[in-house]
Amino acid sequence: DVNMINVYEHLPFDDPDGGVWKQGWELLTSDQEWSGRKLNVFIVPHSHNDPGWIKTVEKYFLEQTQHILNNVVDALSVDPTKKFIWAEMSYLSMWWDGASPDRKQKLKTIVKNGQLEIVTGGWVMNDEANTHYFAMIDQLIEGDWMEWLKHTLGVTPRSGWAIDPFGHTPTMAYILKLMNFDNMLIQRVHYSVKKYLAKEKSLEFRWRQTWDQSSHTDMTCHMMPFYSYDVPHTCGPDPKICCQFDFARLPGGKYNCWKVPPVAITDSNVEVKAKTLLDQYRKKSKLFKSDTLLVILGDDFRYSAMKELSDQYTNYARIISYINSHPQLNAHMQFGTLSEYFDAMKNEIGRLTQFFSFDKCLTSSNMCFSLPALSGDFFTYADREDHYWSGYYTSRPYHKMQERVLESHLRGAELLFALALPKVKWSQDGESFSRELYPLLVQARRNLGLFQHHDGITGTAKDHVVVDYGNKLMQSVMDSKKIMSFSAHILLSEMPSYDPKTTVLNFDEVFQGQNQPPQPTVIKLESEQRPVKVVLYNSLDYDRTGVVRLIVTSPSVVVMTENRNVIPSQTNPIWSDQVEPRTDRFELVFLSTVPAIGLAVYTMWEDNSVEDSTHATVHFINPPAGFGKRTRSKFQLDVEPMKDEFNIMNDQLVAYFSGKNGMLRAVTTVRDNMKTKLALDFAMYSSRQAKDKSGAYLFLPSGPAEPHTPDTYRPLVRIIRGPVMSSVHVLLPNVLHKVSLYTGTGAGTQSLGLHVTNDVDVRTGADNKELAMRLTSGISSGDKFFSDLNGFQIQPRTTYSKLPLQANFYPMPTMAFIQDDKSSINLNCFSRLTLMTAQPLGAASLKSGELEVILDRRLMQDDNRGVGQGVKDNVPTPENFVIMLERWTATGVKENKAKAQLAYSSMVVHQSSLELLHPVRAMSASHSSYMNVDYRSLPQPLPCEVHVLNLRALQSRDATLPSEDSALLLHTVGRECALDADKYFHPTCLMHGVERLAIAQSTLFKNMGLQKTSLSLQHDGERLNQESGISVSPMEIQAYKIKL
Ligand SMILES: [Zn+2]
Secondary structure, three states, rough: OOHOOOOOOHHHHOOOOOOOOOOOOOOOOOOHHHHHOOOOEEEEEEEEEEOOOOHHHHHHHHHHHHHHHHHHHHHHHHHOOOEEOOOHHHHHHHHHHHHHHHHHHHHHHHHHHEEEOOOOOOOOOOOOOOOHHHHHHHHHHHHHHOHHHHHHOOOHHHHHEEEOOOOOHHHHHHHHHHOOEEEEEEEOOOOHHHHHHHHOOEEEEEEEEEOOOOOOEEEEEEEOOOOOOOHOOOOOOOOOHHHHHOOHHHOOOOOOOOOOOOOOOOOOHHHHHHHHHHHHHHHOHHHHOOOEEEEEEEOOOOOOHHHHHHHHHHHHHHHHHHOOOOOHHHHHHHHHHHHHHHHHHHHHHHHHHOOOOOOHHHHOOOOOOOOEEEEEOOOOOOOOOOOOOOHHOOHHHHHHHHHHHHHHHHHHHHHHHHHHHHHHHHOOHHHHHHHHHHHHHHHHHHHHHOOOEEOOOOOOHHHHHHHHHHHHHHHHHHHHHHHHHHHHHHHHHOOOOOOOOOOOOOOOEEEOOOOOOOOEEOOOOOOOOOOOOEEEOOOOOOOOOEEEEEEEEOOEEEOOOOOOOOOOOEEEEEOOOOOOOEEEEEEEEEEEOOOOOOEEEEOOOOOOOOOOOEEEEEEEOOOOOOOEEEOOOOEEEEEEOOOOOOEEEOOOEEEEEEOOOOOOOEEEEEEOEEEEEEEEEEEEEEEHHHHHHOOOOOEEEEEOOOEEOOOOOOOEEEEOOOOOOOEEEEOOOOOOOOEEEOOOOOOOOOHHHHHEEEEEOOOOOOOEEEEEEEEEEEEOOOOOEEEEEOOEEEEEEEEEOOOOOOOOEEEEEEEEEEOOOOOOOOOOOOOOEEEEOOOOOEEEEEOOOOOEEEEEEEEEEHHHHOOOEEEOOOOOOOEEEEEEEEEEOHHHHOOHHHHHOOOOOHHHHHHHHHHHHHEEEEEOHHHHHHHOOOOOOOOOOEEEEEEEEEEEEEOOOOOOOOOEEEEEEEEEEEEEOOEEEHHHHHOOOEOOOOOOEEHHHHHHHOOOOEEEOOOOOOOEEEEOOOOOEEEOOOEEEEEEEOOO
């Protein structure tokens, strides 16, 4: 069995010239080899349609994709021997909406009779590096149009198809497994890994999750062996020959070959041509265990002309006919679909496994026909030389950030909508609530789904396409706010009502444009006689304590809970310039508690006589010349005394900063009073000056990063201190860097972490540069670090000197950490340093004790991967992070967790990460007398480990309205129990730490019945009776249909 960690350890990552198969080796075959055997070839025609890249999704559809689908449907329906596969449901749905009844009927027929296979069935072919598992699952469910495929076309997809994502994740294999898929195919994998697996005949394997102790997550996976999915790289090892069998490249057409052009197949050349092609097939088949061979036939946006389709089918039909009528060639060829290939391959292997005994399988690799198990992932992708695709982990960070913002808004809207629906349904407004808001919810799912595309969230589309994606994301964020606002209003009211013309609850922020940070809503405060009510929404599944921030019009505020307790609050200045606070608006912060998936109501008013709110104090380092101590809007502004070091603190941490430049230098954890080194600095990478330079996809640095500012640089530093929170602001070129500590008074996870915000702006002074944030600690992490895959699981990484710098960068969708490699307790340092991120970015640990992340990149040229431009449309982007420091407990040391090949986060980190992604949302009430009590959806807290991933109102058959059912997706996180921070926060959920947990059904909302279903929601299982509980295991995701 194969573990990718060991493969990386073992591979030399050299790049010898393999001849015609440049990245492989010379493959030889002969007629004798095939005597008594038969090569069974499946030609699978396909067309790769990006939902946005060079053109927007709508433009592609109008100009290309609708014609492609028309041609395919027309051609297949007149000839039952023709086959095709289709992946992108976003396009199929656009096509269906505009297709004639006749064509719709034709599509149904060719799908039902197996000529056209729907592969994956996702809204898009999602990126696998930057995506979060919430959105990956959501775009697959939406792509399935719920019941649409099943009920209209009579199919459920069973094979995954991912020929273009830039590297591959095992999370995808797990999700497809849970959706009852049988097979999957991947393509873009590092050429050295492909060569290694080809040598081992392990390009087909059972992809197993690293955390799976049995084999129940195994998913049959086919990895394509060569450089690309185009025809020159799919028929066999020699691209020059294979190109001659792409009949779309016949002379005079739209495409051509760079060497020898194809010629049409005729009676006089068919023998020579068939034998030439068969030779390639035979050579390719030597890389696989079975004699069943997959040959895909297509390319980007192929078959937009009927002639191309007929050229391809007709010429192949002649070759097929020749080969099949000459048994001495020992081959059989046919058009097929992807699942037909997998079925035939598995069938053959099944027969061979039965024929040879298991012992033989163990002793001789040639005799072993069962597919090996493989665990691990396929990052970071390189397609040739040292061209590593680690740039797209960071490209267009504003839109990556905005994707997570929409994801959080959509999830928040889904939950509240599903909970409000049963309450409003029987009222007179129920109908209009559903009819007006549900389509917005569906559109938000689709816009989030669209951006999961491998040229969307990756940041690899053209500028105007990025703008189109940005507008769609922004529109759906606003729509989700609307749904949350109206749903919250219903849940808080005794008599549910819905009036679309009256927004009772104002959104927390509004957008001015797709590439501008949202403007926070300013809450106008008045006297106690006219108090403002603010509704806080916590979409997470535990009672949550944390500091919330609002923008208000007064620096003197009284904040009261629903029980009429006045609580401590603090007002902070908002800056009109570097040292001058605004006098018309202020930041109000207070410690709130909001029920699990619930709403809390806070009341506030202005009171200038009573000092119930505390005004932050402000100190400056390196202020402008002539600055003197002063008071502005009740804030004391002063110069910090000159010292080597200053600090800010809360009840859990003391953070120390350089007195010269304000950068973080050390941290004391109050719980053990241990002061340890933790430095934070910025650095810049430059693109190399050679022929190939960094671009949207590629990271090609000229060498290690240089310090962003010289040692002597003295930026303006603001130090803001108060009882609720304290912050340090450092005003650097290209970045406004802020570190904050929040009070927790013993509750919640927020006070355990250092909260970092970087307002990044690389539009000036950073051409062909990449800005990095680097943490340096005393942890002896050696060459090991850990980064997450899709927010779902942790993958161990090794930094190799045998690899170029850019190869050692990995995706960081939600977090990365380093840990002490010693098994004893190092008293001088903490054991694990975790960096959590609110937006996907590229990360690395290039030296022991270091962790770094690329914040933004500005690249002035194309990197020759098709987008045809640089990345120059940078947008000022607020990027949020949390840093957590943890120490092994005695158990952790004893079990030598430091050496683990399998790692998890602690519960504290899981919750911090969720809180970073899903901030509490505040909605202020314009008229507020009706609201009296908090809203609580869960009768009892769920176990800590259980995360309500989604609660999603299902579509009814008429598709514009929600049905009676919702889908409930539960994820039980895997957690590390041997870290100390978990002991210091007081969870309001229940901690278990056992293998399997039981949840009583009665704790899951006010549900009227649960039915188990597959993650695709298409394979229903048993209906649970009210008494039976649910049993969950760490790492697993479960799906239910629930009646609320
Ligand atoms: Zn693509």
